[in-house]
Amino acid sequence: LFVDTDLAAGAALTLGKEQSLYLAAVLRKGVGDSVVLFNGRDGAWLCRLTGDSKKSVVLEVDEQIAPQTRPSDLWYGFSPLKTERLDYVIQKAVEMGAGIIQPVTTQFTQVHRLKPEKLAANAMEAAEQCEVLSVPEIAPEIGLDALLSQWPQMHGDRVLVFADEGEASSSPLGALQNLVGRRIGLLIGPEGGFSDSERERLRRLPFVLPISLGPRILRADTAAVAAMAIIQATIGDWR
Numbered sequence: 051l052f053v054d055t056d057l058a059a060g061a062a063l064t065l066g067k068e069q070s071l072y073l074a075a076v077l078r079k080g081v082g083d084s085v086v087l088f089n090g091r092d093g094a095w096l097c098r099l100t101g102d103s104k105k106s107v108v109l110e111v112d113e114q115i116a117p118q119t120r121p122s123d124l125w126y127g128f129s130p131l132k133t134e135r136l137d138y139v140i141q142k143a144v145e146m147g148a149g150i151i152q153p154v155t156t157q158f159t160q161v162h163r164l165k166p167e168k169l170a171a172n173a174m175e176a177a178e179q180c181e182v183l184s185v186p187e188i189a190p191e192i193g194l195d196a197l198l199s200q201w202p203q204m205h206g207d208r209v210l211v212f213a214d215e216g217e218a219s220s221s222p223l224g225a226l227q228n229l230v231g232r233r234i235g236l237l238i239g240p241e242g243g244f245s246d247s248e249r250e251r252l253r254r255l256p257f258v259l260p261i262s263l264g265p266r267i268l269r270a271d272t273a274a275v276a277a278m279a280i281i282q283a284t285i286g287d288w289r
């Protein structure tokens with residue numbers, strides 16, 4: 051469970067209403083039970099419930115059970131999707147190792163009203179679930195043109211892997227294996243794909259690597275998971 055407070059042996063802390071209800075009513079934790087907490091800076095800590103009212107659970111911090119991990123350095127840029135698919139894509143991105151997630155609007159992006167706090171809450175829930183001890187960053191929404199113009203200044207030598215269904219080369223494995231040790235970004239298009247002019251611009255940029263994910267057109271959410279799996283298998287984990 052994520053808490054935004056310092057964690058140290060012997061400390062006592064009282065959770066807010068929502069987390070207390072979650073522990074007491076959903077996870078059915080009571081006095082004497084253990085819970086693992088993290089705050090994104092001090093690793094994972096084993097804690098014991100010492101008070102279990104549904105409105106305010108009180109915990110005593112026992113011992114550190116895992117050191118802090120480095121946040122993942124994989125940048126993932128996605129074009130906003132409809133709510134249900136958006137929830138899926140954020141959850142899967144965190145599970146697959148994305149550490150920085152940024153909404154990128156493109157010509158064919160259809161969903162324009164994102165709630166950053168909801169994206170952050172989703173990402174946090176996924177981090178808790180898959181035991182990522184750092185807090186995934188949700189970067190502010192940006193237009194594709196601005197992203198590409200600013201890329202070298204903002205990202206240095208990070209390579210932008212661009213999932214392009216028009217890419218002729220059938221396998222991305224060789225090209226990705228050449229990127230071992232490099233910082234990586236992954237860009238996936240909206241439901242309607244990138245426009246021809248966007249694709250042409252992307253393909254001309256020196257820091258962009260277009261990759262194919264196979265001969266079929268994947269849904270944007272499937273493409274994200276497939277691309278991250280291939281990147282992880284070829285380049286390795288990016289912790």
Ligand code: SAM
Binds near residue numbers: 214240263266
């Ligand atoms: N209409 C579907 C949807 O609702 O999601 C398909 C959208 S597909 C055009 C969305 C994005 O997924 C593309 O812009 C591209 O980034 C990626 N993509 C899909 N299939 C791909 C493939 N075979 N190879 C590479 N990228 C692919």
